[in-house]
Amino acid sequence: MSTDRHVTRRSDLIQSIRRTGISAMLITNPKNVSYLTGFTGDDSYLLIGPDQLQLFSDSRFQTQLQDECPDIPAEIRTARLLMPDFLAQLLPKFSLKVLGIESTSLVVSVRDLLVEKLKPVEVVSQPGLVEELRTIKDEGEIAEIRLAVRQAERGFELMKSMLLLNMTERQAAHDLEHGMRRFGALKAAFEPIIAVGDRAALPHYRPGLRRFDESGFALVDWGAVSSRGYHSDLTRMLVTSKLPPKLHHVYGVVLKAQQAGIAAIRPGARCQDVDAAARTVIEQAGYGQYFGHGLGHGIGLDIHELPRFSPISTEVLKPGMIITVEPGIYLPGVGGVRIEDDILVTNDGYEVLSSVPRDAPTSAG
């Protein structure tokens, strides 16, 4: 059922559209369609503007559209007509001059077809309008992300409680996902990264056949998707025996960097300054070359959203943003340490939404 919050979002988007000078937007990113309408299917486009509101879908979703957003008119195509041709038939009645497209998610081939088929309507790239709205979470969204954080945390506790040292990374990853679902998650936010020993030096490792008892520690990066589609994203070191002395030292550096990054979060802070606050700690400890990724990213309906914490990000923090802070140091052949939490920007500072303990684990040294 489409609700007041969807009406508010559409109204905000129409304000943005008015500022651009285009006639209307064709929303093609399924997450954005869902954000604006409540419809949870995919392959459906939303035309929205000051005088336009129309969904374009196909017969697979006809009943679902009636259930989820009965207040929005929907045109339904059959399997005999591709979407660009369908739009070409129906768009003339909306008297458009310039149609904006979501160029950061629409693929080139569909854009080219739209340009050709929709003539004389001018098709222009108008990226980021909905993504910009999505950076600020409303109360319902904040509650959903809190839920997704809690589902991730409880899944992690359950996985740890079930862990056998002769299990593989992949078995543990499956238990972790099943655990999060047991506590109400729709699914894992992404394939959990569980990287034993020196595999932890690979920031985007996929869990494999390495067993926990082949080393004394693992890096675990995981998150949950709440039933309404919101993501959490956490990373912890799971120490089953002991960290090697080198990584024990690195752990302290990463934790200090994370605390410095989090402490820099407040409305008005520049995202690149937050990145720098953490990065400087790592650089001054001599590990700058081993921290090759950005400090963090927004989370919401996607696992990676705006804003970004990176040396080149240009955004400024605002209340209602929710962003990860996840510095890491990766030593090839030895292992890596990353610590990640999800942070809400409040009216006067920040709130750490996640609460898994992150004290320095015992060293083998």
Add this chain to the structure above:
Amino acid sequence: MSTDRHVTRRSDLIQSIRRTGISAMLITNPKNVSYLTGFTGDDSYLLIGPDQLQLFSDSRFQTQLQDECPDIPAEIRTARLLMPDFLAQLLPKFSLKVLGIESTSLVVSVRDLLVEKLKPVEVVSQPGLVEELRTIKDEGEIAEIRLAVRQAERGFELMKSMLLLNMTERQAAHDLEHGMRRFGALKAAFEPIIAVGDRAALPHYRPGLRRFDESGFALVDWGAVSSRGYHSDLTRMLVTSKLPPKLHHVYGVVLKAQQAGIAAIRPGARCQDVDAAARTVIEQAGYGQYFGHGLGHGIGLDIHELPRFSPISTEVLKPGMIITVEPGIYLPGVGGVRIEDDILVTNDGYEVLSSVPRDAPTSAG
């Protein structure tokens, strides 16, 4: 480790590239990069042409690239440089005139950046070269899809054996995915569709809180991903009590349509004729308007690949293609029936890779 089959695929692609007149392709679709190199990470591009072979990645993947495709040179960017700028720095040494891009997967905004930054290199859309190669599965790929089918089937058997009638669709979906993983699947090929009662009329329903004992039947559409990333895709009706008489009749029509579609599969057959063979059965039974989607699609590294069985598809079948056949009839408010199997095109006909029983279930009538 990059193997002979990756070398063969790159060699086949270079033949395709020569036929187009472009200097080289920039492969940006992660599945295509993986298909050509063996690298299983993402966010990495492959430049490939008669005189070019170069990966562009970032420091997250440095070690993984050395492990997975040590024979392919890789340039590694830092977080301070975006990919289009990184390419702009490095591409001049490859003396390109015309660079092809994968326009069916590359987003408009990245294309626009490449066009701007890579001048004077001309950037042109060259869709489908790798996808075309991927339609024909080699022996290793066929074995992987057989495995994914078997993992899906065993997961389904396990889920059925654990089913309680007061479970929700979502709980059963979680058990199904966990079951497939237990038999070696990497994950589910997509969020399983488990739709109880009249929800089965929604072809792309997402499992919710409906309980099995609220009706006598459910539609289950599911698949597995093998550890090397290949997909299976199956649909069965799960009858926990009895089908309503109307759907019992419909079941017979859908099964007959599926058998007609499968029987039409052979090398040289046109995909639209296979679609028509099944669709005619449904139309002649008077249900044409309730079958709104195409008859099937290729499976492989993606869950939806070429070719497609639809009234407007233009492809012709060749040995080595693996395609679903999945007619359905959806009666709003009553329920729906879909039956889906995965079919290999052989040298002289077809082989049904899946073997879950699909006899007509008992009717309540």
